[in-house]
Amino acid sequence: MGLNTHNNRKESEVRRAAVSPSVIAVMAVIVLAVGMTGGLLLAWRPVPDSLQPASTDDRTVAAVQDTYDDARTVDITVHTGASQTIAATGSGMITATSCEPGAVVASGTAPLSIDETPQLALHTAVPTYRDLQSGMRGGDAQSLNDELRRLGYAAPVGDTMTWDTILAYNTLAYSVGAEPLTAENGWELPVGSYLWLPEVTVTVTSCPAAVGTTVNPGDGLIVTTATPGYAEAVMPDAGSFPGSRSLQIDGTAYPLVAPDGGGIMTITDTNLISAITSSSTYAQLLSERGGPEGMGADGGDITVSLPWTLDETATVWDVPPSALYDLEQADGCVVSDGEPVAVTVVASGLGRTKVVTQSAKSLGDVLVEGKGHPSCR
Known part of the structure; x- marks a missing residue:
């Protein structure tokens, strides 16, 4: 039994001697791997964007x-002046009227009659301040020609009253029943032949002359709300597209040239101002103010935003x-x-x-x- 014990001990020592080098070798490999990994982690740095390879996304x-x-928004502030009174140009009795607060009187219509004769209302940029005859020249003749053409009549282009001016005026007068120009007075357009309107359309605030009222030249017939005097537009820079552009107002294009680089510009074109103040956008803002009456006798300002687009896309x-x-x-x-x-x-x-x-x-x-x-x- 003692001999067997001795032999077993020797075999165990031999096995340990055989295993130990293998274990040591494995442990050495593990330690070396761990060391290399730690070294790589310590040495790693992010690669700068400039050294990144180009994108391989070739889709x-x-x-x-x-x-x-290239629609741009233009903010336009309309400055209105004080209300105005449309005065009688002759004497007589008011025999008919369509005047009432809130009503609109348009150039080329007859809003009332004196002694059963309809009174023509007309807007001209320069009121007629003298008796006009064929051959006379001036701003009043120019304005009359311009307005007659705007209303669709065959008046001439220019600042001279001609026979074509007389024919155009008479055609308009006949259409509303107003007094035409006649040979008896030498085809002359006397001062006070029509009721002068400060704008193409005016809105009524009050009607001092009711049916049955006797009036004389200068008496008030219709009091209007504050009327637009001029407008200021904040124009953007044209940017990449410097071509011609127009304001878009309820589906109609109105050419508008902005200053180079944009900025604030003054608009005095009465036709453009009238288009702005007749727009649905302006009407909505005016309604929020309480209507024309809410602007007061001294007027006020309303700012509308309108698109300004290229004429050629x-x-x-x-x-x-x-x-x-x-x-x-x-x-x-x-x-x-x-x-x-x-x-x-x-x-x-x-x-x-x-x-x-x-x-x-x-x-x-x-x-x-x-x-x-x-x-x-």
């Missing part, structure tokens, strides 16, 4: 051609926003058909960006991801 989409009117391209790279303000690049192309951003939204090419070059298939590609500049 492309077709740039979509579109038209663009521009050609633009719709591309994914990610296609743009090297952006500096609105200028950037896209890769089109494998080539970098310089573009300018004009609008963006709904996952698409509208651009124009700086060289009038058409865009084809553009890379969805442009970042990392060569610059176009």
Whole structure:
């Protein structure tokens, strides 16, 4: 038994001697691996963007051609003056009237009658201050011709009263039953032949002369609300599209040239001001003020915002926003058909960006991801 014990002890020692080198070798490998991993972690640094490899996203989409009117918003403040009184030009009794508060009196109509003769109401930029005859020239003759043509009658162009002016005036007078010009007075248009309106249309505040009232020249017939005197517009810069533009007012285009670089400009064109004050936008704002009566006798200001668009639409391209790279303000690049192309951003939204090419070059298939590609500049 003693011999067996001795032999077993020797076998155990032999096995330990055989295993120990293997274990040591494995442990050494593990320690070495851990050390190398720790060294790599300590040595790692992020790679700068400039040294990153170019994007490998080679997906492309077709740039979509579109038209663009580059609508800009123009804020226009209409300054109104004090209310005015339309006065009688002759003597007699008021025998008929359509005057009532809130009513609108338009140029070329007859809002009332004196001694059963309809009284023509007419807007002219320069009131007739003298008896006009054929051959006479001046601002009053020019204004009369302009208004007759605006109303659709065949008056001449220019500042001279002619036979065509007389024919146009008489055609208008006959249409409303007013007194025409006749041979008896040498086809002369006397001062006071019509009721002068300060604007193409006026809104009535009160009616001093009711039916049955006897009036004399200068007596008040109709009191108007405050009328627009002039307007000021805050004009934006034309930006990438310097072409001719127009204000859009209820579906009608009104040409409006802005100063270079934008800024505040004064509008005195009575036809344009009339279009603005007759617009649905202005009417809504006026209603919120309590109507014409809410403006008061001394007037006030109303600011409307209207679109200002290109008369000829521009050609633009719709591309994914990610296609743009090297952006500096609105200028950037896209890769089109494998080539970098310089573009300018004009609008963006709904996952698409509208651009124009700086060289009038058409865009084809553009890379969805442009970042990392060569610059176009």
